[in-house]
Amino acid sequence: GESKDGKSKDGKSKDGKSKDGKSKDGQQSQQDDSKTPGRDEIERARREMERAIEELKKKSRETAAEHQDEALKELIKAKEKLEEILRQLREEERKLLLAALEARFQKMLAMQLAVYQGTVTLGKVSEDDWVGRHTTQSIKLARDEEEIAVEAIKALTLLKEEGSSVSFPEAVIELREDMLVVSRRLEESKVGKLSQAIEKDIIESLEEMIDALQKELEKVEDEQKDQEKKDQQQQQQDQEPPLVDKLAELKMLRALQLRINRRTRRLARLIDGEEAVEKDVLEQLKELARRQSRVQRAARDLATGRNR
Template identity: 45%
Template sequence: MSRTLVLALLIVGAAIPSRLTAQAPGDARGVEQTVSENGSNKTGRPAVSAEERLAIEQQRIADRYTHLEEVLLRMAELTADTDPRRAEVLRRAVAESKSRMVGVQFEQMVNLLATGRLSRALDNQKDLDRDLAVLLELLLSENRDKQVASEKAKLRDYIKRVGQIIRQQKSIQGRTAGGADPKGLSGEQESLAKKTGDLAKDVKSHEDAARGGASGGEENQGEPGGADKSAEGESLDDSKKDQEVPEAKTGEKDGSSDATPSGDAKPAETPSEGAEGGKPAEGGPSIPGGESQPSPGGDSSPSSPSPPPSQVQKSIEAAEKRMREAREKLEKAQRDGALEDQEEAIRQLEQAKAELEEILRQLREEEIERMLTLLEARFKKMLDLQRAVYKDTKRLDGVPGEQRGHDHEIEASRLSRRQSRIVLEADKALLLLREDGTSVAFPEALSQTRDDMRQVMLRLARAEVGSITQSIEEDIITALEEMLAALEKALEDQEARRGRPTQSQGASGDPALVDMLSELRMIRALQMRVNQRTARYSKLIDGEQAEQPDLVEALRRLAKYQSRIHEITRDLESGKNQ
């Protein structure tokens, strides 16, 4: 979906008539001649002026952009329940378009071209290009999940390599202090300095590539290229396409050169200009590679409270320098001086590692917030659907037995199908929780609730709408309410922590989706549910042992739930989820 929207915006931006750049006011005569030759001489119709032709093409582009805004709003409505983050991005893109009056700018371009004010139109085109670049960046922020995953993998690799270098440097330092042969140690120190330099180069190349990609994308999005051809081709009659090709190529060249100034107009400030009310950036902290990507909300800025992209690189380069100085002193058998340089190299490396871990933690915080928002939307949807099914189940159960016929079974079957859709939503939410892997109680709670949902689905398919089915539905609703409340609390805590300075927790200490207290509360809720269901089933047993098949099966499931509660409590105590 995002690729389609981005492509549409690129086409709209690129389709701003490149001939406008090629045909400056002084070149209008050539356009008029072409139009005249293509118009009155061959078709017999009155010749269309160059200004009118450009205005017509510009109006088509304006109409295309208006349609794009409508599509964005429609897609935001369709994805609001299943993907609130994407819906937010789409809505913010439309809101940003309105605040920048992009549609009005398109209409102004039409009027300027129609009245022949080409110089003014050229100036307005640059402003319009810049605003479209901001909107494009907002839409590209939809890919933030993949970007964060890539950034985290790169950061973990850097942290691992820095840790290895620190261990090796400490080993050399220990042997230096212990009186080992300085000549042999100098060779090891040289090798380690080279390894450290390679890491610094990797960090720098990663940063340069990211910056080059960002600036290149900004420049390229203003170039008409193939997009301009396709956009203009739609507005040309088939009989005129062959005659328009040379002119289009000229426009492409000039449009390409003109796109660079418009793309260079404060590129670092455009994302923040699109933020609503100066809201602080939610998304991506700067990483050593310089991949300062837009946040899902579209309000990130290239700068961030974390260390600037070059800080880690500077620390690693400083460590390399001190290693080489230590090697030189080892060559001269100056142990004390070498030890000082080695100690400083270790300090610089540990500083770089701490900075990397802090950036990784910030990325994880961003990831958690997106995950909690998505889960909250899914749980709200499941809860609303389940309440509706429960209400209709009670209604069907209120029908007297003698009045229950084929229609009653059909309605129960429809309820079963509605319940199956809730099961699908639960499966999606459970997949998200298991992929995250930092929570043990929530996945188990949802798994047990999903099993109950399946039982309700099967019972409704058999038109069993009695007290047992309703009691299971009540348990499902209670469980969903508890999990939703816990997610809302976790999201509030996450938002409260945003921007608050915290100490780095290390690569192995990434923040969990929910804290330990929330996990314990969820385990307590699971146990309470088992206790309540045990008491309920005990009232249905005549004698000391259950004999009804449904009741026996329910007790078996209950025993399974109790066993799983014991397992997740043990896993939580042992830190298996960390």
């Protein structure tokens, strides 16, 4: 399919050039360049700079200054265009991260509900009726709980990599600690009220976090649709937007404190008399004291802006 002059039937030579002498690569490059945001403005600025140089050579300072001003205007336009695109990318990245976290917590919630149901079912089996298969079932639930803890680590990694939130990572850390406690207890066939109470706390905590993330997602979507906020957003575009705003952080801190209060009350109902004597309950009370300190530290970090 080639003619004697080395051209193919479609009019292109062997070296990839078309009849007009331009290569395919060159055409592709031109197409790509034309799509680059701000390129036109930068090109116009370059031309104005060249004109300014020519005028300076002619010692026409006034005309040169005019070209310099035009070049500056074009560069500012290019900068604004690129900053707007960067802001949009940041918002989209934030939205994707919130959606990814919500999906992971939804998965964890479904898994935890299944473990809780299994624990409640085993908890109804009396000691006299407890046999080997019940132990096997409890161990299986322990393994399932460990898998949920692995999911919690993945969520925590996402939050720490993003780095702007204080209360949400703390909430996930507490969740994972509870999951590991539950896993150990189920491993030992401890399927009674304490294990069930901790699992119930995990479920409620996951539901709170999912609700908080859904609200943040809705807010991000509303902000993207709200054209009236465009000027305000442009003023703030040099700042990296936090994953969740301060109000959401405060709400999560409040939820963490309520969790401590809720767990304390649940433990109190398991205690006979005025003092906690059961070893497991004592350990839980000590853990709550540690969590109280961590929540106070998180509140201080949020107040002083140490997370930013």
